[in-house]
Amino acid sequence: MTQATAADAATFAVAVPALGPDVRCHVLQPGRPPLFIEPAGERLLDRAQFRQWSRTVRPALDALILEHGGIVLRGFPTAGTEDFADFIEQFPAFDGGYAGGRAPRETISGRVMEATRLSASVRLAVHSEMAYRRDYPRRIAFFSRKTAEVGGETLITDVRHLAERMDPELAGRLATLGSRTAINFGPRRDADDASYAHMDERGWNQSFHTEDPAEVNRLCAERGLEPVWHEDGSLTVLNALEPFVVHPQTGRKLYRSILHMLPQVENPEQDLERRKRQKYPTGATLGNGERLTDAERAHIDQLCDQTTYSWPWRDGDVMVLDNLQVWHGRNPYQGTRDVQVALLD
Template sequence: MNTIPEALDSSLISALGDDVQCHERAAGQPPLFIEPKGGALLDRDRFRAWTRRVKPALEQLIVRHGGIVLRGFPTPETEDFADIVEQFPPFQDGYVGGRAPRLQISGRVMESTRLDAGVRLGVHSEMAYRRHYPGRIAFFSRLTAPVGGETTIADARQFVEGIGPELVEKIAAIGIRSALSYGPKSDTVESSYEDQDRYGWNHAFGTEDPAEVEARCASRGLQPLWHDDGSLTVFATLEPFLNHPVTGTKLYRSGLHRDHTAMAVLNPEMRKNQKYPTGMFLANGQRLSNEEVDHINAVCDRFTYSWPWRNGDVMILDNLQVWHGRNPYEGRRDVQVALLD
């Protein structure tokens, strides 16, 4: 029988059957690692049948633990990841106007990002700059970098308490606005970007027609602003806190604390010359104080961690409860993603 740590939900773990074993890195810390026990699920067909049989339990475990990692199963290629992804409902809004420079690989599977290997991507909730967001996000490490490149995660369930009631009340009362900048229309997607603001708007919005960009913005509650050099800034009014649809827990969902720290260091000269620099701001036009920004960043850092990844690892996160990022890396790396509801 499964050996179930006391902190884990025994009924859900038992529903996975006797051919797997589960563990956490630390009690109560996401994600839940699920690995084969014995050789039964090392057969690809049996593994795929197992994922379909236990999917209801997997979905509950994603909520319960903030995410799961399927490790050691026969998932070496994109088609194996795609088979898992196809069992979950897609995020219907897709990646229109998405921030990360990425291309579609196959079906619903995309590149993780073309952000330069030397850039550390801070933890964030996927598409926190949009009103509509994927409920879950899946990752697949097809090729793990030889040095660095770990997908970092942060337990966002701890953020509201860590930020503290006074600052939470201030941010919630004022609300937030986001500004995202895109580069002018470009012929190709570059192999890597040191700054995401250079990503051409035509690739981000999937159209060469500015009028269609404006229509897609309008349907998503976004306000586009075109610049003389052909670049684009898109604005949105957002709620910085929301209640999880299943657990009811109040969660922080914002990049407000990053607007003049992590965002600015990528290309300070470019930011200085932008009329509307990329970032999130209080809805009244003011910024948080440096002390408030430092405090929220310290809270995020306190609950952020990583571990060595392995080829074939598949991770599915609850996008509200657990944020993700990326460490810089050296060598080749192939991590793929899919947006799920």
């Protein structure tokens, strides 16, 4: 890699011959995800030409997502949901779907979903998509249809070396004991809210897209989950998981867990009261029921902070991440933000 010209001095140019002469590539820092890909001329500003190019170079894009942990397509003709939907159509979909997913989000069109309806004031901690599940998408795509006026950046965290940097004693305890996650859903609700101050407020019917508890039980059994129904009509879903996984392509051992995470909330005091009332408080424990100590949680958070990055987003940006190697989150924001996602394999 060589440092870019003065016009783009904050980045480092990367030569990728497999993408052809009509694009230029760069990274913000050597070895740091993602790889930015931009048009080098006028040809790929045409939607038909961009569509043909993206399908021709798809194998190269796959390899770059794996190598760099993620890519960002910037400056291409991806202004609307239909453009994003067309781009992701060439990638295999995640067959598991999002029934019972944690984030309050709805389908926009086809495979395209909202990113989250979590309140704009909440910082969404970095995480691997569906880290509370046995089955998860291998990749996740983001589309910034409308960038917030203030804040709202999609954060990413490079976790490729996190497991090996973790305190060996802690890593050994996690590997030996495993984890158990608890995800709580509210009672049946008639309508989705425009935003949620706490993810636990969303009704189970809205998350599982059914009004039938028997169907929820069936979906849970299919996914290896244990549903626990409560007298007030709310639902807890329990799941036993291994905190470490092996990447199917790189063979690297990776940390993939919510053990260190606290609930993403607008009001921590109200959350504490909520958790006191819950039979199974939202979050994760070790397999023996113990929670990580504050020091252990802080240790993992510190490791994440060391490789968490953000940059100003632009309308039309499309990012595809390797969901195991690079996590994502969101800064709080002001104004209007429309970020859309798709789960890919």
